Amino acid sequence: MAYRFSFQNQSVEGIIGQFATQVPRETRFWSSMVDYFREPPESGTDPVIYDVFSLPYGDSSAELMAVLTVLYGGQIGGERFHTKGHFHTEPDGPEYVIVLAGRGILERGQRDGTIEQSIMEPDTHIMVPPGQAHRVVNVTDEPLLFVSLCSAAVGHDYASITTLGWATPKNR
Numbered sequence: 016m017a018y019r020f021s022f023q024n025q026s027v028e029g030i031i032g033q034f035a036t037q038v039p040r041e042t043r044f045w046s047s048m049v050d051y052f053r054e055p056p057e058s059g060t061d062p063v064i065y066d067v068f069s070l071p072y073g074d075s076s077a078e079l080m081a082v083l084t085v086l087y088g089g090q091i092g093g094e095r096f097h098t099k100g101h102f103h104t105e106p107d108g109p110e111y112v113i114v115l116a117g118r119g120i121l122e123r124g125q126r127d128g129t130i131e132q133s134i135m136e137p138d139t140h141i142m143v144p145p146g147q148a149h150r151v152v153n154v155t156d157e158p159l160l161f162v163s164l165c166s167a168a169v170g171h172d173y174a175s176i177t178t179l180g181w182a183t184p185k186n187r
């Protein structure tokens with residue numbers, strides 16, 4: 016399958032538009048990640064935190080998962096918009112992240128609670144080693160766009176993120 020994406024001299028809207036016309040979009044509202052924010056948003060609102068455009072892939076280890084994430088800018092109770100974050104599980108594997116637009120922080124966490132942060136800005140490339148949880152925080156009010164590449168076979172463990180202190184579920 017072939018795609019055509021141009022990133023040079025493109026506006027954020029232009030990049031999103033190219034993906035939107037070629038790749039399925041999955042929208043993550045606050046209501047799908049209530050345990051990952053300390054406080055709820057303003058009553059009656061359910062902001063879009065991020066959109067994920069996943070290029071179709073199989074699930075064999077021979078296949079590659081390629082995803083564009085559009086993490087919108089904003090905050091809820093002073094907490095900046097961020098992705099849920101996850102560990103890769105069996106089979107574990109690395110993830111390669113390329114920033115296209117915006118500014119943010121990529122947090123990488125070990126199971127012992129150690130967290131390292133990398134600044135994300137256009138043209139930053141970050142390799143997340145196997146065994147490290149990873150999540151992205153948008154530090155501005157503008158969208159943060161990044162492409163992630165990893166084996167299509169990796170599993171995703173979102174629950175263990177709570178042990179890193181990244182999320183503070185209300186029922187704990």
Ligand SMILES: [Fe+2]
Nearest residue numbers: 101103110149
């Ligand atoms: Fe990942």
